[in-house]
Amino acid sequence: MNFDLNPLIRKNIRELKPYSSARLEHPSGRAVFLDANENPFNAPLNRYPDPLHRELRRKIAEELQVASEMIFTGNGSDEAIDLLYRATCDPGIHNVVGIDPTYGMYRVAAAVHGTEYREVPLNDDFSLQPGRVLEKTDPKTRLIFLCSPNNPTGNLLSRDAMRELIERFEGLVVVDEAYIDFAPHGSMIPFLNRYPNLVIMQTFSKARAAAGIRLGMALASPDLIAVFDRIKAPYNLNTLTLEVGMEILSRGREKEIWIRTILQERKRLVDFLTGQPEVEKVFPSDANFILVRFRNAGKMKGWLERQGIIVRDRSGETGCEGCLRITVGSREENERLIKQIQRYEE
Structure with a gap:
């Protein structure tokens, strides 16, 4: 599938010189670190965590059979939602399309970023009709949000219907799979390499029983993950979350x-x-x-x-x-x- 991400990324983001943190320049290891103005006492909490969460991403990659370069980890799925708007939507210019009813944070994030949010009602049985979604898009549409299984309806959206949207839409299609572990089938992960405009969100909050650590992830093309890592907060996950996340992954x-x-x-x-x-x-x-x-x-x-x-x-x-x-x-x-x-x- 031919897809060029670059035109979807805001001009100021493309030209951004990102902040370079101390641990990004010199990952933690066996060295004397006098570069980040950290307190030398109370190890290991005195040190900043790995800003790219390399160990955690490698472990997730092994479990999901996805390249670690295609994984973003952040403060719940909500951080990934926020970064998608921040990276692609100029306030007052671009718009986003979502199904209705669905998870309310897609709409809230749109309002925060000054972006028009267009809703498309699901069918009476809460199934997805791709044609109706595409009718709401125009050349200024950057994102389509889908939630499967959907919240609050609980149903899995048709994989074929989602693929039709991905293949026909020229922007990013975001599939929120927070509840996918409770469904008999349907994850879109097998299609990640085929569709560079596909973004999948998953979370540690549901099947992994770890809502309290606020750990979510986005799976996407390496190019989009690189954009996320450029614009996120330098240390968006703390040491305790990273440690517990690794421990949770060991309890499969x-x-x-x-x-x-x-x-x-x-x-x-x-x-x-x-x-x-x-x-x-x-x-x-x-x-x-x-x-x-x-x-x-x-x-x-x-x-x-x-x-x-x-x-x-x-x-x-x-x-x-x-x-x-x-x-x-x-x-x-x-x-x-x-x-x-x-x-x-x-």
Whole structure:
């Protein structure tokens, strides 16, 4: 596929002379470091971390079977979203297209960067129609955001539909795969080398059970990753996050057990909710949550909160009227939810 990234990158970013940090010029190792005005005491926390997270990226590359030069690591997926806008969108000039409903940070980041955000409603079954998305684009469109499995709907988008968009759109297509580990298939990673305009985002927050360390990643062409590394904060990940991230990556077997348990519990919740008198519809889910339409979502949410159970009201999202988004918890947490829904009183 012929694709030239350079015209998509803002002129000031192309011409930027990036900040050169001490540890970028001289990576840590066996040396006497007197170059960064660090305190010589309280090792190892006294030293700045590797700004390019080389060890972490190499470990991720091994697991995902992707070249380390195609991996960006940052402060959650939200940092990658921010960098995509920063690199490609001139405020007040360029625009971005996203599906609706979907993860709200794509829209928020657009507002922060003064970029028009154009929404394309999904079909009634929350499936993707590529033609409708492309109709919203024009020569000033820089990015298309897709979330698969989608949040808050929970469904996996068609791989063929996403490929059609990638092949027909001249900008970057961003596929957020935060929940991909809970889906039976569908990751776009096998297509990274084929499509240089494809960007995939993944996270340590869901299947890896490490939301607290705020570690996300973007997979893309080496050229785009190089742009990210030029414009990110010099030390965007701290030493503790890097250490815990490496430790989490070593617990692959435990991760598979977590995923299997969550899928079992998801089925148990779906089976329970289906046919409950207060439930109008349980939407199919390929994620670690379930979108459920209740007869009276507001009252059900209030009831559950009074019982100490917090769920998310998504009624204000397109196509999600009357819906609550329920995360699949532990067996004990799910059992408590089931009992309180059974006890529900208006």
